[in-house]
Amino acid sequence: MMAIESPMVTADVIEAMEFPDMAAKYMVRGVPKTIINEVEELEGAHPEQSVLSAVLRAAGDQ
């Protein structure tokens, strides 16, 4: 949803079983797993505020 609102955001929704190399790179064991700018990780579902905080940290804007 954040990618719909902001031109600065690119969101990729990735099916882990079809892309095992990518899943292995990010050590995806449980889903959903969210990686933001390769520096923030969120395991499982998270509330909006939590995701936003991670986005701002990853962007260096917090």
Add this chain to the structure above:
Amino acid sequence: MCAVGMISEKDAGTIRDLFEKNLVEPVQIEYHTQADAGEDGDCQTCKQTGELLADVAALSPNVHLHVHENTSEVVPSFELKGKNRGRVRYLGIPAGYEFTSLIEDIIDVSRGETKLSAATREALAGLKHPVHIQVFFTPT
């Protein structure tokens, strides 16, 4: 009403209604696949993904599928284009729960708006650096 390929009759009817009520601007689905994709090819899900996206596009005159073969993009993958400001891409077949997300994303891309709070939208408007969000799922 009739079933559309990979989508059940019931679901097709529900999605058709949702699209009719909610789509505002056209949405383009730019789909990247292998030519002659089949179950014996390198891309095991390219054919299925293409068929599923074609079935979704058939449910509204405002959803258009464009197929690109043998591009440099990862396959199967597709991008939604409409009134979204950033990029929304799917890698792999959007099965299970992600299919629901796809339908919701098509609607949001068409409208250029989401259910994010005003505070979140304000914070996103202030982003000064690019953000790449990768969400991994498995079909359930």
